[in-house]
Amino acid sequence: MARISSYPLDTELVGTDYWIGSDANSSYATKNFTIASVAEYMNRESTQQQALRFIYTNTVPVANGTLSFDPQGADTVAFSGITGFRLSKYDLIETTTDISDYYSTAYIGAKVLITQCDDITNWAVFRWDSSTQVLAPGDTNFYDIVVTYQNGRNGLTANKDYFISLLTYPGAEDLNYTLELSGNNTYTVTHGLNKFPSVSVFLGDEDAPGAEVYCDVTYNSTTVVTLTFAQPVSPGFTGVVTFN
Numbered sequence: 001m002a003r004i005s006s007y008p009l010d011t012e013l014v015g016t017d018y019w020i021g022s023d024a025n026s027s028y029a030t031k032n033f034t035i036a037s038v039a040e041y042m043n044r045e046s047t048q049q050q051a052l053r054f055i056y057t058n059t060v061p062v063a064n065g066t067l068s069f070d071p072q073g074a075d076t077v078a079f080s081g082i083t084g085f086r087l088s089k090y091d092l093i094e095t096t097t098d099i100s101d102y103y104s105t106a107y108i109g110a111k112v113l114i115t116q117c118d119d120i121t122n123w124a125v126f127r128w129d130s131s132t133q134v135l136a137p138g139d140t141n142f143y144d145i146v147v148t149y150q151n152g153r154n155g156l157t158a159n160k161d162y163f164i165s166l167l168t169y170p171g172a173e174d175l176n177y178t179l180e181l182s183g184n185n186t187y188t189v190t191h192g193l194n195k196f197p198s199v200s201v202f203l204g205d206e207d208a209p210g211a212e213v214y215c216d217v218t219y220n221s222t223t224v225v226t227l228t229f230a231q232p233v234s235p236g237f238t239g240v241v242t243f244n
Contacts, residue, residue, distance in 0.1 A: 051163035052099065053092040053117065056156045064141060065092040067162060079114070079124035079152040086134065087143050092161065103131035103143050109194055111150065111168045117161040124152025125167060129194070148192075178206055181239040187227040189241070194222050197243040201227070206240045213239060 010017065015036030022028040054067040058075060062068045068086045069077070089100035107128040116122035126147035134142040156162065177191040181201070191197065199217045202209035218226040227241065 051165040052102070053161055053163055054087065055092060055161050056158055058158045062086070062088070062142070064088045064090040065095065073156070075158045076155055078155040080149055082126070082147065082149060084144060084146045087145050089141050089143060100133070100143055103145060107131070107166065110166055113165045113167050115163050115165070116157070117163055122154040125150040177243040179241050180205055181237070181241060183237050185229050188220070189225050189227065190223055191225060191243045192223050193243060196222060199225060199227070199241060199243055201239055201241045203239050205238060209240050
């Protein structure tokens with residue numbers, strides 16, 4: 001065998017190029033390794049503690065390590081239209097470890113980032129709203145996840161791998177919502193904060209709030225509030241309400 005230094009340099013690497021190395025699983029026998037396989041290993045190991053990894057499948061039956069829809073999804077699904085999906089309790093990294101505790105504890109109320117593993121320009125941010133185990137006969141390995149789309153680009157493509165990463169912990173953001181009022185005695189407001197917020201009403205507008213005024217506040221849910229003014233308000237009444 002000639003000296004390694006005598007071989008020309010390859011300046012145009014492709015995934016099917018080979019390296020020579022020792023295989024620790026075969027008593028360190030000398031074997032070939034493709035650049036693609038080494039890159040896949042490094043990518044998998046570097047993200048193991050940072051993100052969950054799933055493959056989007058639009059075929060049935062679905063397998064462990066998959067993200068899917070019920071009913072079956074299309075070949076491509078726009079992120080902006082997603083309100084929920086079905087997720088295996090095993091991802092492609094932790095193939096034997098149940099990670100579903102993340103779904104119902106760490107992620108509830110948090111924002112998550114979904115990115116395509118081989119093309120990070122395909123991404124979306126979702127708020128993780130709820131997680132419900134699918135109690136199918138003989139198979140409880142999947143959870144139905146409800147999410148709210150925040151922002152993103154493109155969508156899911158069948159048979160592509162995706163990372164799910166935690167962006168913000170629940171409560172990490174100062175969540176608030178502001179609405180201007182004009183002339184009604186009752187308002188039903190969807191603030192979407194996923195909590196029971198404090199409510200303050202002021203005369204004027206958002207740019208120049210004035211004196212605080214009072215009304216009855218009914219919490220319909222963690223996302224909807226009804227405001228009722230005890231005294232009839234004039235048609236020209238203007239105000240602003242803040243939810244914190």
